[in-house]
Amino acid sequence: MAVQHPHPRGETPVDADYIFSHYTIGDELGKGGFGVVYEGRRLEDDLKVAVKYVPKTDDTECIFIPDHPKPLPKEIALTILANKGPIVPEVIRLLDWQDHPDHFVMVLECPSPSENLRKFMRRHGGTLDEEKTRHIMRQVAHAANVCCLRGVFHRDIKLANLLINSETSEVKLIDFGCGDMLRSSPYRLYSGTADYSPPEYHVRGTYYGRQATAWSLGILMFVMLHGDLPSDHDLLQLKQKRCSKPGLSTEGCDLLGALLQDKPRRRLALGLILHHNWFKVVT
Structure with a gap:
């Protein structure tokens, strides 16, 4: 059964462009100082994914990378660069992401079983x-x-x-x-x-x-x-x-x-x- 997905400050966004409106969020896969990773499903095709939700802090560093006019949280930027080019099966794939003022979200492939x-x-x-x-x-x-x-x-x-x-x-x-x-x-x-x-x-x-x-x-x-x-x-x-x-x-x-x-x-x-x-x- 899907659980309520996380939202900054607990509100439920009504914007259909918000990333969580495209996924169902299930069990927690991991938690640490970085944030929380949840198991999820992409609504359009039921693909199993891992959804990483990271609150921003004063220490969150943002950097510029090619093809992106605004600075991105470093973790998103590095994952984008590691995925740039032909798919390398040994590197986790970044499927989707979204950056917000107080948090960012990454949707990653979720190999199963793993x-x-x-x-x-x-x-x-x-x-x-x-x-x-x-x-x-x-x-x-x-x-x-x-x-x-x-x-x-x-x-x-x-x-x-x-x-x-x-x-x-x-x-x-x-x-x-x-x-x-x-x-x-x-x-x-x-x-x-x-x-x-x-x-x-x-x-x-x-x-x-x-x-x-x-x-x-x-x-x-x-x-x-x-x-x-x-x-x-x-x-x-x-x-x-x-x-x-x-x-x-x-x-x-x-x-x-x-x-x-x-x-x-x-x-x-x-x-x-x-x-x-x-x-x-x-x-």
Whole structure:
């Protein structure tokens, strides 16, 4: 049964152009400091969607992007840019959006069945085998690189921001709320999840988008294989081309070491990740 959809200040708009007049809103899918995500249905064709409702605050940043004369909330802008061009199945699709003075709404595709990767791992005993990890990493590395090629720095690639179809193992990168426009100059603030932040940020207070993305992919891969974040000892072992995971292939160990290089200039370039030998292993 559909529940009453959210409206700013609780009023019910009569404007047929208001985005919620085109969808029925159902159960809550998630909630956080950003706002609320609801399951929904598009009235014209009954397509299942995810509807994200975000109240604006004094911290809501708006930016200009091409083809849009007015500044947009950064999350909308980045999601539009990540979707610009041929459809990339590994990046969540933005189907509709609307910006208002005190809130904004995003309508996103809602793959079914799906769950975030953290819940998926929990159901599979807390770790994934190398074959499953490879299948997921292939998709996430592609999504990350496409975003950067389209000028988008996601900055929060982690288990909770990856949806996986439990039947097909198809993966989609979601939630650009911590992201920024990709630039060639260094960043001085990190708004993503601290556990995935690159070491150079903690040492120097600056980092570059592509190199930070490669590091976060290394953390993601390590967590999938080991069930936990790498310790300082784990990182030292990788630096010495050793792995703490029993039975991990030489290629897998090598890729982890290439992504989790403490010196960003030595880190494997984002565009070269999928050319690594680990992805050429026949299973």
